[in-house]
Amino acid sequence: MTTIDRSTLTLPGVDLQIVRKGSGPQVLLLHGGGGPVDHLPFFDRLAKHYEVMQPVHPGFAGTAIPEHFDNLQDLIFLYLDLIDSLDLNDAILMGFSMGGWAAAEIAVMNTQRFSKMVLVDSVGVKPGGPFDRDIADVFALPPAEQLRVAWHDPSKAPDTATMTDDELQTLAADRIALGFYTWEPYMHNPKLPGRLHRIDIPTLLIWGESDGIVTPRYGRAFCDMIPGARMVVIPKAGHSPHLEQPEEFLKHFLEFAAS
Amino acid sequence: MRTWFFTENAYPYLPDADSYESIRVNLPNRHFDPDSGADLYHMYLDMWCAADEMGLEIMNNEHHQTATCMVPAAPILLGILARETKKARLLILGNPVANRKQPIRVAEEMALIDVLSRGRLECGFVRGVPYEVAPANAFPYRGTEKLWEAHDLIMKAWTHHDGPFSFEGRWFHARQVNIWPRPYQQPHPPVWVTMGSANSAVQVAERKHTGAVFLAGYPNIRNIFDGYRQGYLDNHREESPLDRMAYCALIYVGETEKAALEGANKLLWYMTSNKVAPQFSNPPGYHPPSTAANIMRGTHSSSGLPLVPKLDEQMARGNVFAGTPDQVFQQIKSLWEYSGGFGNLLMMGQAGFMTFDETLKSMKLFTEEVYPRLKELTASYDPGAMKELRASLPDVQAVDISNMANEFVR
Numbered sequence: 284m285t286t287i288d289r290s291t292l293t294l295p296g297v298d299l300q301i302v303r304k305g306s307g308p309q310v311l312l313l314h315g316g317g318g319p320v321d322h323l324p325f326f327d328r329l330a331k332h333y334e335v336m337q338p339v340h341p342g343f344a345g346t347a348i349p350e351h352f353d354n355l356q357d358l359i360f361l362y363l364d365l366i367d368s369l370d371l372n373d374a375i376l377m378g379f380s381m382g383g384w385a386a387a388e389i390a391v392m393n394t395q396r397f398s399k400m401v402l403v404d405s406v407g408v409k410p411g412g413p414f415d416r417d418i419a420d421v422f423a424l425p426p427a428e429q430l431r432v433a434w435h436d437p438s439k440a441p442d443t444a445t446m447t448d449d450e451l452q453t454l455a456a457d458r459i460a461l462g463f464y465t466w467e468p469y470m471h472n473p474k475l476p477g478r479l480h481r482i483d484i485p486t487l488l489i490w491g492e493s494d495g496i497v498t499p500r501y502g503r504a505f506c507d508m509i510p511g512a513r514m515v516v517i518p519k520a521g522h523s524p525h526l527e528q529p530e531e532f533l534k535h536f537l538e539f540a541a542s
Numbered sequence: 543m544r545t546w547f548f549t550e551n552a553y554p555y556l557p558d559a560d561s562y563e564s565i566r567v568n569l570p571n572r573h574f575d576p577d578s579g580a581d582l583y584h585m586y587l588d589m590w591c592a593a594d595e596m597g598l599e600i601m602n603n604e605h606h607q608t609a610t611c612m613v614p615a616a617p618i619l620l621g622i623l624a625r626e627t628k629k630a631r632l633l634i635l636g637n638p639v640a641n642r643k644q645p646i647r648v649a650e651e652m653a654l655i656d657v658l659s660r661g662r663l664e665c666g667f668v669r670g671v672p673y674e675v676a677p678a679n680a681f682p683y684r685g686t687e688k689l690w691e692a693h694d695l696i697m698k699a700w701t702h703h704d705g706p707f708s709f710e711g712r713w714f715h716a717r718q719v720n721i722w723p724r725p726y727q728q729p730h731p732p733v734w735v736t737m738g739s740a741n742s743a744v745q746v747a748e749r750k751h752t753g754a755v756f757l758a759g760y761p762n763i764r765n766i767f768d769g770y771r772q773g774y775l776d777n778h779r780e781e782s783p784l785d786r787m788a789y790c791a792l793i794y795v796g797e798t799e800k801a802a803l804e805g806a807n808k809l810l811w812y813m814t815s816n817k818v819a820p821q822f823s824n825p826p827g828y829h830p831p832s833t834a835a836n837i838m839r840g841t842h843s844s845s846g847l848p849l850v851p852k853l854d855e856q857m858a859r860g861n862v863f864a865g866t867p868d869q870v871f872q873q874i875k876s877l878w879e880y881s882g883g884f885g886n887l888l889m890m891g892q893a894g895f896m897t898f899d900e901t902l903k904s905m906k907l908f909t910e911e912v913y914p915r916l917k918e919l920t921a922s923y924d925p926g927a928m929k930e931l932r933a934s935l936p937d938v939q940a941v942d943i944s945n946m947a948n949e950f951v952r
Contacts (some may be wrong), residue, residue, distance in 0.1 A: 306723070348683075352609065353712075422676075422821065422826060423567075423568075423676055423821055423822070424821060425563065425819060425820070425821055426820060426821070429821075432639060443838060443839070448835065450837060451835040451838060452831045452832055452835040453831075453833075454835070454838070455548055455831040455834035455835040455838060456831040457834075458826040459683060459826045459827045459831065459834070460679055460835070462826035462827050463681065463826075463827065466681040467679060467681065486627070
């Protein structure tokens with residue numbers, strides 16, 4: 284079994300935590316608002332075939348939000364430095380939810396170091412008009428409703444009642460970080476749709492059929508904005524298909540990666 | 543002791559609280575009847591005018607998307623009072639400058655009120671309670687930094703009289719600032735800022751502004767005022783004047799204890815009606831992670847809110863002063879001595895369903911029988927004697943501080 288390497292990479296202005304595991308073709312994995320995913324079974328499975336590199340977005344998992352950070356753009360530029368520092372070549376760029384948004388923002392700047400992109404239940408665009416709530420306002424929903432929109436089967440969600448104080452505090456801090464990167468414009472960049480035509484690598488969108496935060500309809504609209512992109516929908520999964528249907532999720536990823 | 547009459551201007555005619563999730567943010571405004579609302583606005587303005595005639599000062603505030611406070615724009619009501627009243631100082635506590643996108647507009651509104659009232663404005667700045675985050679769409683992280691940046695810009699807008707200046711800060715940008723009118727009071731109206739902790743008190747003391755504390759009671763008041771006094775001493779090498787500290791409590795004075803407690807129970811509507819959904823009381827970035835986690839814990843185990851404050855507990859905490867004139871004077875004096883002294887009492891004298899007559903009855907008793915004694919009390923203030931007195935009073939055991947109490951201290 285390959286071991287997980289957690290290290291701190293010193294980049295201009297930020298000491299960035301990064302988790303690396305496995306060997307093979309490179310995968311740059313940008314996690315979503317739920318925080319790092321290296322503790323999940325699918326991450327291990329991925330690392331059997333790939334060298335998976337997951338930076339921890341500053342603010343998540345107990346790390347600090349850098350003083351000079353204001354919004355997602357700071358994260359994008361940090362990751363441009365990261366990509367150079369890791370000397371990525373022909374890597375697969377994969378992002379979940381807000382990490383997918385970050386991935387798309389990176390890809391519209393430059394795809395030179397990437398061979399493919401995978402967006403999983405990603406936010407980042409706003410297909411509708413000013414009065415359309417395209418993306419559920421997760422910060423304004425009651426706790427039970429938050430679970431309902433995020434999960435196909437909410438009973439599988441982590442139970443905050445059984446969390447330790449430290450775990451709950453990390454969850455609270457992750458929520459602050461998510462708000463920090465996505466508050467306004469909410470979970471999207473109005474300029475992004477006009478830039479997505481620049482993406483010139485094969486792109487797959489993987490979507491949970493029951494996602495109530497960004498629905499499959501939203502995913503299709505997003506998919507239509509990216510040249511040549513295609514989308515697969517996983518049944519019985521919500522906003523995190525890698526959690527609710529890891530087998531199905533991996534199957535789609537591996538097929539696409541090998542194609 | 544200066545006393546400021548305050549009512550939050552509630553809209554109390556609501557359906558059963560079980561029928562809605564939250565009195566703040568998402569309670570549909572079909573429950574607001576404009577005719578009843580008009581009657582209430584006039585009644586509240588009449589109360590403030592009565593305060594002016596009795597010799598009390600005036601305080602108002604604003605909240606958004608809530609039936610607990612029908613005033614989403616405090617400067618508008620204060621502008622009316624600038625014209626309708628004659629003597630009272632006019633305190634707005636305050637302008638939620640961390641949530642407002644245009645500090646210059648705030649500077650202009652305040653200058654207008656100051657000129658119109660011929661220099662009676664006292665201008666407060668507040669960060670705002672957590673339930674203000676959603677209505678303002680303002681991410682609350684670094685809210686305190688935003689507040690102080692807006693403050694710096696407004697102060698300069700008030701005091702700079704030589705044509706446009708430029709401000710390009712982290713949060714706010716204005717490149718041609720030259721407000722008309724400028725304030726009536728020179729160099730600027732007195733400034734107030736709310737304080738919720740010793741740390742936040744130091745920032746207020748550094749600037750010699752008046753620091754106001756809401757409902758902190760015995761458990762917190764020493765810590766906060768001590769922070770202010772020490773901060774003032776450290777920064778300015780002199781004791782802080784008494785008038786730089788303010789305390790807000792619910793106050794009802796009755797001819798008998800029984801009548802007073804009945805009145806005070808009506809004031810408690812302010813607390814009991816504050817049913818707030820957890821997603822609005824705990825927005826990301828408002829509370830530090832440890833506090834946010836505690837609220838999440840409470841949320842999960844039960845509905846958490848509303849809490850049910852009891853009058854005797856709130857009186858014991860020092861959040862409510864209620865009784866005959868003698869009793870109320872003693873209650874205030876007790877907290878005053880325990881806290882080390884303050885020069886301003888913010889009197890929440892009306893809430894919920896309390897009528898005009900009920901409110902004025904208490905105000906009148908307060909003005910005639912309590913106020914003169916409070917003025918004597920503060921006139922006798924001697925910093926050295928107070929220090930000795932304060933040292934002789936042991937710390938009251940910190941009683942349970944509910945989430946609600948935390949949230950009101952801002």
